[in-house]
Amino acid sequence: MITAALFTAARGGDMTTSRHGDTGTGARFALLSAFYAGVVYLGFLAMFLYTVGFVSGAAVPRTIDSGGPRSNTATAVVIDVLLLALFAVQHTAMARPAFKRRWTTIVPAQAERSTFVLAATAVLALVFWQWRPIPAVVWRVDAGAARFVLWAVFAAGWILVIAMTFAIDHLDFFGLRQVGHYLRGLAQTPPVFRHPLPYRLVRHPMMVGFFPAFLAVPTMTGGHLLFALLSCGYILFGVRLEEHDLADSHPEYRAYAAATPRFVPRPWSAAARPVRNMRIDTPSISLGKEAPGSGHPSAALIRVRGLPARGGLAAGPGSGAPGGWWPPLRRPRKRPV
Helix, strand or coil: CHHHHHHHHHCCCCCCCCCCCCCHHHHHHHHHHHHHHHHHHHHHHHHHHHHHHHHHCCCCCCCCCCCCCCCCHHHHHHHHHHHHHHHHHHHHHHHCHHHHHHHCCCCCHHHHHHHHHHHHHHHHHHHHHHCCCCCCEEEECCCHHHHHHHHHHHHHHHHHHHHHHHHCCHHHHCCHHHHHHHHCCCCCCCCCCCCCHHHHHCCCHHHHHHHHHHHCCCEEEHHHHHHHHHHHHHHHHHHHHHHHHHHHHCCCHHHHHHHCCCCCCCCCCHHHCCCCCEEEECCECCCCECCCCCCCCCCCEEEECCCCCCCCCCECCCCCCCCCECCCCCCCCCCCC
């Protein structure tokens, strides 16, 4: 509640989210919101880099295999599972639309996303601080070329994760755009994704990056394997909750999901073929930014502008006028002359 008290004090007890106008109090509150979001963003960047070091076992004082408190194997397993369960509960609960509706009666709407990021950063810090290593080796790859390949795949996974935050609007994903709009007195607008190729290949490209980031290491210990399996298991569980929320809020999402695979791309399918002039409204997460009323960064809704809606394909708002919601489209075949 420290965050809520801070914002309440700045606004003299008013927690509404209307435009701040030109009043001195409103301007100070807008600046406080921007400062808060900026500090949270920098903290998350530091934690993201620490996470890479923690999983790789390099450049940080406590890693997944060394530096932390020591316990016997059974105790370590119990503590590590509880730590990751806490992260899963935080991510799952705070990403749900019902929680957000209640939460934004306590914190300002423009700070909701930043507060989610702050909570995730705090829980990750606790996980890394209290993680118990389990040093028993499950596998070890000694060949130089094979080790290089595994580290390259590991790095590619993390690069894909961070790249997808830019694909779905990096500023919006971390709450910076929301406070920027509030600072300037602008209404919140849905982010526009201008290069939708990843989301035409799979529905969750960011989550795809986490699999090699957690698993592609030359030396796999018991503690690392536990971390990887539980984290990947949570991803498989979390995306189903996310998609359920998306389908409830946007019935047209079902058509997109039916045409686009979840994790494994099918380059030969219609979903992977280019569709020009496409807009994607991204969701706000469980590691991310939601489409209105949903909750995760990895799924996307596709809206094709400037095309008339056709019966059976378009659904939801605007489906009776040009620019309705569409599933990925097949290119028409050329007829022989």
